[in-house]
Amino acid sequence: MGTDARQHRDRSISGEREVSGRVALFGGVYNNYLALAALLEDAPSRASELFCLGDVGAFGPHPDRSVEILKEAGVPIVQGNYDRSVGLRRGDCACGYTDPRDNHFAALSYAYTFRNTSERNKDFLATLPDEIRLLGPKGERILLCHGSPRRQNEFLWESLSPDPFLARLLDDARCDILAVTHTGIPWKRRLPDGRLVVNVGAIGRPANDGQTHVWYAVLDLSGEAFGVAFIPLRYDHERLADEMRAERIVEPFVKTVESGWWTTCLEILPARERARGMY
């Protein structure tokens, strides 16, 4: 860490929570309370603390269940665009899609989530913080946010994030480790200066890789240099699909849960990520 970095850290040290060892990071719950429950079973054996990077709602069934589970477990949550929209009783999810059909499907899942989230839980989602700052054992400044440090709904895709751009984001946000979600596809990048960017993916839907499991990340602060690993998370996806159908959630969403391939919200994908998927 350079002198500049140290100075920034000294200025922003107050209010940062200290963490060490291994920390589990997950995002994009998207109402998938079954995957969330599986995560709460799986993660404690790998990490001492858990953090949620936002978007509790969308896509899946019974939104209140995920909110209640997170509250019950006392997991700190960063606010995602979905949480903000539902919390502030906005008309749409502010997901950031630009294609009319992507927006059509986004509107369907937003309407379902909005309708089925209790007033109490909406109030709770409205109070979530924009970002969480942590301090590692060697003074690593860790920033957890939803989309990017500069915008809650900015998509950080692997194939659209060159190193100098990421370095600029980290400089501006004054951090050494940046963790985000929002895109739903996990990736990580070690910058030439050793700093780290990780997109933790989503536990709410598969990563468009033809696999039914979902992903979260474990940040390891215990060694000489920090690192991050992605953990595949299996859950009862057939039960989720059944419950989605029972709730009359549109079939393309259910198909994604069953097949591991994205069927909607495809137009936002850059060429490289789109090429990997089935559709």
Place this chain on the structure above:
Amino acid sequence: MNAPNCPFLGLDSLWIQVAGLSCNLRCAHCFNASGPGNRGLPSLSREEVRSLLGEAEAVGVRDVVFTGGEPFLHSEMGEIAGDTLRRFPATILTNGTLLTDRIVERLAAAARGSIYSLEVRISLDAPSEEANDRIRGKGSFERALEGAARLEEAGFLPIVTAVTFREESDPAALEEFERLLRSRGIRKPRVKFLPVFRVGREEERSEGYGEEDRVTAEMLEILGPEQLLCSTARVATSRGIWVCPILVNETGGRMGDTLEESFRPFPLAYGACSTCYRHGAVCANAATAVREE
């Protein structure tokens, strides 16, 4: 009326007018009046582009977009794409008619060697030959589709961009384009509609912009500067840095000799600014972020 200033928020997208305004087509609606024999803006050399990429790296650019004119009139476009993809995601805006096997193979090699996306955007303005060629010139429909098919064979996912003269994107038109592309073997058709900018050759065809077509300070306040491409992009040309690709024929759009000099607010004094405002930084592939309303 005083034009409001669009603040500059940092350079996310560097556009490069790599082939100047030279083009093998002469489309009826071309916003910068590119065409055969248009020497208004010389092309940039591979060396000049490399130097720009160095500047872009220093300021943390997110992606590089090549435009013209027709970029594939540049004899070294394949090599330039390779230079770029080593460091940045890249997009090439093309009319698709010059995509020979040789150039497509060069692009594929450049893309294979990179972790970043290479987007190729092909312009097609109607899903039928007759309607398209009326705007873009005889034979352009078939040749663009052949180019798209070659890209598909090489593993690319070309984005077809269509200038639409309607206010709203039309789901039926979208389906027609997709049907057409599928019939040419393109398995994942990607279609993007663009609004018409009433400048360049289009200004002669339609009425251009009126005094009422302006972004006001109030409008800028409502949606914010992120709505406009000029808050996060600049265009490099052989004659200096311009504020956006639409205004390269306006002397008032010139921002300086170097990128660094161009990093300052821009007065939204042009009618075209109102189109960008209404449609939201339309020149980008897909908005990476959309401001909440």
